[in-house]
Amino acid sequence: xxxxxxxxxxxxxxCIVDQLYPQVGVSVVNVLRKLxxxxxxxxxxxxxxxxxxxxxxxxxAKELALRVIESFKxxxxxxxxxxxxAAMFREFYPSLFESDxxxxxxxxxxxxxxxxxxxxxxxxxxVNKVNAxxxxxxxxxxxxxxxxxxxxxxxPLSLLDGVEGIETVDLPQREVCCGFGGTFSxxxxxxxxxxxxxxxxxxxxxxxxxxxxxxxxxxxxxGGALSRNKSGISVKHLAEILDEENS
Amino acid sequence: xxxxxxxxxVTASKSxxxxxxxxxxxxxxxxxxxxxxxxxxxxxxxEKWEEWRLKAREIKExxxxxxxxxxDMLYTNVTNAGGYVHFAHDDNEAxxxxxxxVEENNVKIATKSKSMVSEELGLNHVLEKLGVEVYETDxxxxxxxxxxxxxxxxxxxxxxxxxEQVASLFQEKLxxxxxxxxxxxxxxAREVLRDKFLKAxxxxxxxxxxxxxxxxxxxxxxxxxxxxCTSAPRIHIGITGMEKVIPSLExxxxxxxxxxxxxxxxxxxxxxxxxxxxRRITDEDGPEQFHLIIVDNGRSKMLADPKLREALYxxxxxxxxxxxxxxxxxxxxxxxxxxxxxxxxxxxxNLTVLQNAKDLPFASSLCGACREACPxxxxxxxxxxxxxxxxxxxxxxxxSTSTFSENxxxxxxxxxxxxxSMVKLGNIMLKGLQKPxxxxxxxxxxxxPPLSIWTRSRDLPxxxxxxxxxIWENNLKDNQDTNG
Amino acid sequence: xxxxxxxxxxxxxxFLESIRDCLGKVEGPPLEQRENLSQSPDELKQxxxxxxxxxxxxxxxxxxxxxxxxxxxxxxxxxxxxxxxxLDHISDxxxxxxxxxxxxxDQQVFTEYAIDSGISNLGYNITTIAHNDFPDDxxxxxxxxxxxxxxxxxxxxxxxxxxxxxxxxxKGLSRLVSVVPAVHIALVRKQDILRNLxxxxxxxxxxxxxxxxxxxxxxxxxxxxxTADIEQxxxxxxxxxxEVHMLLLD
Numbered sequence: 001x002x003x004x005x006x007x008x009x010x011x012x013x014x015c016i017v018d019q020l021y022p023q024v025g026v027s028v029v030n031v032l033r034k035l036x037x038x039x040x041x042x043x044x045x046x047x048x049x050x051x052x053x054x055x056x057x058x059x060x061a062k063e064l065a066l067r068v069i070e071s072f073k074x075x076x077x078x079x080x081x082x083x084x085x086a087a088m089f090r091e092f093y094p095s096l097f098e099s100d101x102x103x104x105x106x107x108x109x110x111x112x113x114x115x116x117x118x119x120x121x122x123x124x125x126x127v128n129k130v131n132a133x134x135x136x137x138x139x140x141x142x143x144x145x146x147x148x149x150x151x152x153x154x155x156p157l158s159l160l161d162g163v164e165g166i167e168t169v170d171l172p173q174r175e176v177c178c179g180f181g182g183t184f185s186x187x188x189x190x191x192x193x194x195x196x197x198x199x200x201x202x203x204x205x206x207x208x209x210x211x212x213x214x215x216x217x218x219x220x221x222x223g224g225a226l227s228r229n230k231s232g233i234s235v236k237h238l239a240e241i242l243d244e245e246n247s
Numbered sequence: 248x249x250x251x252x253x254x255x256x257v258t259a260s261k262s263x264x265x266x267x268x269x270x271x272x273x274x275x276x277x278x279x280x281x282x283x284x285x286x287x288x289x290x291x292x293x294e295k296w297e298e299w300r301l302k303a304r305e306i307k308e309x310x311x312x313x314x315x316x317x318x319d320m321l322y323t324n325v326t327n328a329g330g331y332v333h334f335a336h337d338d339n340e341a342x343x344x345x346x347x348x349v350e351e352n353n354v355k356i357a358t359k360s361k362s363m364v365s366e367e368l369g370l371n372h373v374l375e376k377l378g379v380e381v382y383e384t385d386x387x388x389x390x391x392x393x394x395x396x397x398x399x400x401x402x403x404x405x406x407x408x409x410x411e412q413v414a415s416l417f418q419e420k421l422x423x424x425x426x427x428x429x430x431x432x433x434x435x436a437r438e439v440l441r442d443k444f445l446k447a448x449x450x451x452x453x454x455x456x457x458x459x460x461x462x463x464x465x466x467x468x469x470x471x472x473x474x475x476c477t478s479a480p481r482i483h484i485g486i487t488g489m490e491k492v493i494p495s496l497e498x499x500x501x502x503x504x505x506x507x508x509x510x511x512x513x514x515x516x517x518x519x520x521x522x523x524x525x526r527r528i529t530d531e532d533g534p535e536q537f538h539l540i541i542v543d544n545g546r547s548k549m550l551a552d553p554k555l556r557e558a559l560y561x562x563x564x565x566x567x568x569x570x571x572x573x574x575x576x577x578x579x580x581x582x583x584x585x586x587x588x589x590x591x592x593x594x595x596x597n598l599t600v601l602q603n604a605k606d607l608p609f610a611s612s613l614c615g616a617c618r619e620a621c622p623x624x625x626x627x628x629x630x631x632x633x634x635x636x637x638x639x640x641x642x643x644x645x646x647s648t649s650t651f652s653e654n655x656x657x658x659x660x661x662x663x664x665x666x667x668s669m670v671k672l673g674n675i676m677l678k679g680l681q682k683p684x685x686x687x688x689x690x691x692x693x694x695x696p697p698l699s700i701w702t703r704s705r706d707l708p709x710x711x712x713x714x715x716x717x718i719w720e721n722n723l724k725d726n727q728d729t730n731g
Numbered sequence: 732x733x734x735x736x737x738x739x740x741x742x743x744x745x746f747l748e749s750i751r752d753c754l755g756k757v758e759g760p761p762l763e764q765r766e767n768l769s770q771s772p773d774e775l776k777q778x779x780x781x782x783x784x785x786x787x788x789x790x791x792x793x794x795x796x797x798x799x800x801x802x803x804x805x806x807x808x809x810x811x812x813x814x815x816x817x818l819d820h821i822s823d824x825x826x827x828x829x830x831x832x833x834x835x836x837d838q839q840v841f842t843e844y845a846i847d848s849g850i851s852n853l854g855y856n857i858t859t860i861a862h863n864d865f866p867d868d869x870x871x872x873x874x875x876x877x878x879x880x881x882x883x884x885x886x887x888x889x890x891x892x893x894x895x896x897x898x899x900x901x902k903g904l905s906r907l908v909s910v911v912p913a914v915h916i917a918l919v920r921k922q923d924i925l926r927n928l929x930x931x932x933x934x935x936x937x938x939x940x941x942x943x944x945x946x947x948x949x950x951x952x953x954x955x956x957x958t959a960d961i962e963q964x965x966x967x968x969x970x971x972x973x974e975v976h977m978l979l980l981d
Contacts, residue, residue: 015664018715019674020708025715029723041719047664052657054613054632056639056649060661067665148615177572181612186697188610190261193704194576195612224705227689275963312754313761315747322743328945333739334746344739386969387960403960410962433958433966440970445877445911460768460936461945471910471956471971478906478948489750496936497767500928511959514804515893517971519951526947531860531905532873533947540740543749551753 008038009120010075012068012089014082015047016216017237024216027243028081028117034243035125042071050088053096054182062096066103069093069110077124078114081239083146083215086116091149116146118156118214118238129162134244136209138163139171141199141222143215147175156214156238163241171211172202180221200225203233211235248338249369249397253583253595253604260581260610272406273575280402281569283512284620299504304624306498307560314550317459317492318541324462328524330537334489338368341542345370345451345484346377348538352482354379354448358440360466360473361385362453363563364486364542366398366585367598370451382443384472386436393420399579399587401565402510407578440472450476450534454487455562456502457539460495463523464539467506467516474520483522483534489541490550490559502562505622509564545598554633558593560623567617567627573610582607589617589627596634605648608634671716678710685709767936775937782930793891793924798979800894805954805967806977817978818849821883821916824976825855828914830880834872837861837903840885840918844980860905876905882912882972886919888934889977892927895953896977899946906948915972917952920980 009032017024029039049064068089072078080086090111097103121127140160146152161168179185179195186192199222203211211226211233213219223235252259263269288296310317322332335341341364348354357379359365371392374381383392387405391398393416398404405413414427417435426432452473456465464485466473477483493499507513526533549555568574568588579587583604586594592611596604608631617627638648649657663669684690689706693699701707713721751758770778786793802808811817825833833850835841837859850857858875862868876882884904886896896917900906909915925931931951939945956971967973 013715019710022711022713022715022718026718026723029719041724043716043720044667046667046670047660049664052661054635055653055657056632056635056637057657057661058636058640060657063661064664144612144614144616148619175616177612177614177616179572179612181614183697184609184612186700188257188260188606189700189703190264191573191576191610192612194264195572196704198572220708221705224701224707227706228691228704272962279963309761309763309765313756314754315750315756315758316760318750319743319747328947331738332743334741334743336741336746336749340740347739384970385960386958390960403963405960406963408961410964413961429961429964430966432961433969437969444970461939463945463949469957470969472969474906474910474950475970478910494765495767496932496939497929498765500932503928515895515951515953517952517954517956519953521949522947523945523949524947527901527944529902530900530947531862531902532869532907533900537947541746543746547749547753550750 006038007036007077007125008040009077009079010040010042010072012045012072012078012080012085013041014080014085014216016220017081020220021216021237024081024237024239027237027239028079031130031239031242032079034131035121035127037125040075042075045071048085048088050084051182053088053092058096065093065096065107069106072110072113075113077120078110079117079120080114081117081214081237082217083116083143083150083152084217086114087145087149089114116150116152116214118159119150119152121159122155128158130159130242132242132244133164133246134166134241135246137167137169137207138210138212138241139169139203139206139208140174141171141178141203141211141213141218142174143213143218144177146214159242160212160238165246166241169206169208171206173198178218178222180217182217185221196221196225200229204231208233210241212238212241214238249366249585251584251599251603253599253607256581256583256606256610259583260577263578263581264576268409269407269578270576272409273578276400276403276406276569277575280511280565281620284509284566284569287508287512287514299501300622300624302501303505303622304560306493306501307623308557310493311490311550311556311559314489314492317494318489320459321457321462321492324459325524325539326462328462330462330524330539332539332541335540335542335544337544341368341486341540341544342370342373344540345486346373348482348484349374349377349379349449352448352536354482356380356382356443356447357449357451358382358384358443358447358476358480359388359451360453360468360476361388362451362486363401363585364453364488364544365451367544368486368542370486382440382447384440384444384476385468386433386470389436389440390416393417397580397585400568401563401586401588407580444472444475444479447476447480449482449484450480451484451486452476454485454491455506456499457487457492458496458499458521459492461523463496463521465499465519465521467503467519469517471518474518477520477522478533481534482536482538483525484538484540485522486540486542489543489546506562506564509566509620509622548597549594555593555597555630557625558590558597558630560625561590561594562623564622566620566622570616570620572614572616573612590625593627593630593634601634601637602645602648605638608638674710674714681710772937772940775933775940778933779937782933786925786930789926790921790924793926794921794979794981796891797889797894797919797924800891801977802894804894805957806894806975808977808979810979810981812981814844814846814849817844817918818846818853820976820978821846821850821881822853824914824916825853825881828880830855830914832856832858832875832879833881833883834858834860834876834879834908834912835883836885836905836908838885840920840980844918846883860908861903872905873907876907876911879912881914881916882908883916883918884909886917886923888931889919889924890927890931890951891924893951893953895951897931898950898952900948900950901946906950909950909952910971913968913972914974914976915952916976916978918978918980
């Protein structure tokens with residue numbers, strides 16, 4: 001276990017948090033600081049390029065990748081509150097540059113410094129329980145990238161379980177895709193909507209107050225449908241839950 | 248070549264997704280087959296299962312990397328056992344070989360046990376044109392043959408049919424009274440096909456595996472039709488893809504442990520038949536001739552591309568179909584050709600025409616469940632991404648399939664993202680533009696695609712007053728000390 | 732057998748050369764030879780001898796394991812103590828199925844368990860499927876199998892882990908006798924029970940690498956025939972036998 005005091009972590013905030021859910025970024029910073037981490041924010045960071053990469057625009061994705069790698073070249077730890085961006089960095093950045101050994105090494109080096117938020121707390125900081133409290137019934141959706149690209153499964157669940165005062169309930173078919181898949185959701189909406197509908201049914205079946213995840217893209221997707229259904233269920237990133245402290 | 252309908256993926260999937268009967272049938276596939284698979288794995292433990300998967304993958308990797316060597320060994324050993332091996336570069340050549348064998352041997356009736364490759368070739372039509380009576384004998388294949396349809400799943404080809412539909416089909420095509428009792432229908436099939444099994448001149452099978460060491464063809468079945476097709480007639484033709492070979496009989500046990508469990512959750516199928524040449528002179532029965540037709544038909548394309556090569560490791564278990572949320576919604580026919588689902592989304596574009604099957608690699612959320620379920624650990628999502636790149640930014644000089652507006656969008660997005668000041672500006676603009684669309688704190692309807700597509704069923708959050716960048720600059724960055 | 736055939740389609744060397752082009756390699760064996768393909772007949776002999784020692788120690792355990800796994804897979808498992816008990820089982824089955832004709836293979840086990848006169852005495856026709864040199868004899872035998880309500884065979888091996896028997900068709904052991912009739916009865920001797928699939932393949936590989944013929948067919952039979960092709964509903968008894976009986980002989 002590393003002494004959390006004295007660790008410097010750089011935040012990769014992700015487009016979707018920056019633009020649509022900045023409070024998640026704020027919570028990430030608060031939680032990390034609560035744990036004694038000094039947080040930096042390379043101001044010129046940009047989109048990770050995943051939407052381009054997933055759509056087949058690999059050369060454009062490479063341009064953005066080089067920017068990101070440059071922004072974080074001095075960062076010892078890159079903390080990412082999104083499993084899909086973290087997966088892009090870890091699993092795909094090195095292979096973007098396979099034909100150029102030098103760039104490949106740089107990308108490889110960068111990828112090894114990347115951690116998803118909950119992974120960072122548990123694996124790097126060695127913290128299994130964050131001082132936080134809340135109330136109401138919570139359920140957790142595991143994003144596909146988190147589970148199957150990063151291989152992170154139990155860390156966020158145990159962090160959520162450690163929050164005082166809340167009730168946690170298992171989400172049925174937690175590991176089944178919510179149907180977002182980036183541009184898939186608007187290229188094949190008829191299929192995406194069916195998958196989303198199943199996920200929403202499962203969420204509703206838990207009678208929860210809050211749906212939690214480590215991926216705002218999933219939460220934007222599921223949350224968008226929950227809002228349309230006027231379900232009254234709110235969606236929150238794990239960081240927001242860990243940032244809450246009732247007096 | 249079987250009819251290729253890959254261009255119609257979108258229309259086909261839109262209509263299949265609205266078919267309640269199909270949806271019900273597909274749900275069973277997920278809970279049934281996939282559930283049984285998980286139980287079978289639990290029975291032997293995740294660790295053991297993982298051990299087998301790694302072993303299987305290693306065997307396949309080694310074999311495919313040395314495919315020429317093992318096909319050569321296979322050829323020698325089949326020939327030594329008294330069989331004949333014919334190599335077919337494509338469907339025309341394969342069909343020509345079968346036609347010649349049929350004519351030279353005066354074949355009138357042929358029984359077939361499952362062969363996906365024969366579907367690729369459109370073999371049944373070829374045989375029928377030669378005046379041969381062809382009977383599919385796997386019950387599911389028999390049903391769709393009567394219905395003049397194509398299979399909708401690798402393992403359960405007629406899963407899209409209800410028992411009522413099968414009863415009507417039997418009534419219409421066999422001239423028997425309507426009876427929707429499932430056992431009764433199976434009995435009917437037994438009676439009708441028994442006669443054909445025993446009268447057939449030719450039995451055609453596929454192969455689950457080919458064993459190079461001994462020159463053997465392996466088929467695993469439950470119904471017994473595989474045994475009858477390969478034992479009762481005087482000629483047996485096995486038709487299979489060139490990637491099916493494995494080195495040794497010893498290697499076979501790893502695959503026999505993985506395939507039935509992955510396909511249906513069974514520990515082992517009712518029958519495993521290992522054919523090595525024709526019957527021997529002293530045998531009591533069995534075919535006098537054994538022919539093995541090894542087919543390429545576009546597989547070299549995947550073989551030649553190191554990024555696509557592992558698609559050839561597939562053992563056709565169907566586990567990826569059973570777990571795929573997309574397949575479960577749209578069913579097999581929407582994919583437009585012989586191979587549906589995740590593995591189909593790679594194989595079909597490569598064996599047909601990539602640009603005409605451009606929807607297949609894109610109609611996936613890349614959730615990765617298929618890779619998790621695959622007994623040979625094939626990295627399907629990776630290959631789908633690779634195919635997307637091939638379609639959008641082809642490196643072989645072929646034309647990109649992306650539209651002008653898609654290209655503009657991609658280029659603009661990239662430029663925008665490289666310039667934070669532009670992002671800031673864009674944000675300010677959008678905050679202004681969104682105003683008329685915001686109701687109760689959300690944006691619920693935007694007339695412009697793609698947002699209009701999104702807002703069909705989902706609300707969008709409204710853009711907050713400040714981005715994270717701004718919050719950081721204004722108040723967050725200086726507050727470094729924490730009280731823990 | 733007709734005209735000597737030749738290989739049709741693309742010549743082998745051209746087909747294989749095209750594969751080499753795809754892989755970017757030259758002709759020749761793999762850099763790393765497979766361990767199993769490098770085993771000498773002596774090594775295999777040694778492994779089989781070791782296997783035999785292990786099996787001999789475990790025979791009773793294997794017998795009960797087989798009994799359990801076979802039942803789980805849909806075999807009707809019996810343990811007849813002697814040939815009279817074997818006859819009783821056959822007769823019970825024949826009565827239930829209303830059978831008049833029975834066919835059997837010609838295997839060692841039927842010397843030890845001579846059932847022919849017993850079966851005939853009970854009023855059934857029993858045909859041994861072993862051809863003579865008369866022309867058309869095979870046709871006679873095939874017809875006998877087709878009209879049989881029960882096919883009886885021995886088992887060359889049985890596999891405890893999977894609940895299977897293994898049949899190696901050859902002279903006196905027809906392929907069809909265990910698949911055409913609606914009922915198949917298999918007499919399994921304790922000494923032929925193996926642990927798992929690996930044991931079966933090891934023994935077969937030794938035989939093969941000693942220069943013997945693999946045999947045209949090797950059949951694993953694990954329970955009755957079945958299908959789930961209509962609405963995923965399992966039906967027992969499709970094209971193969973509807974009912975299978977395993978008589979475990981101690």
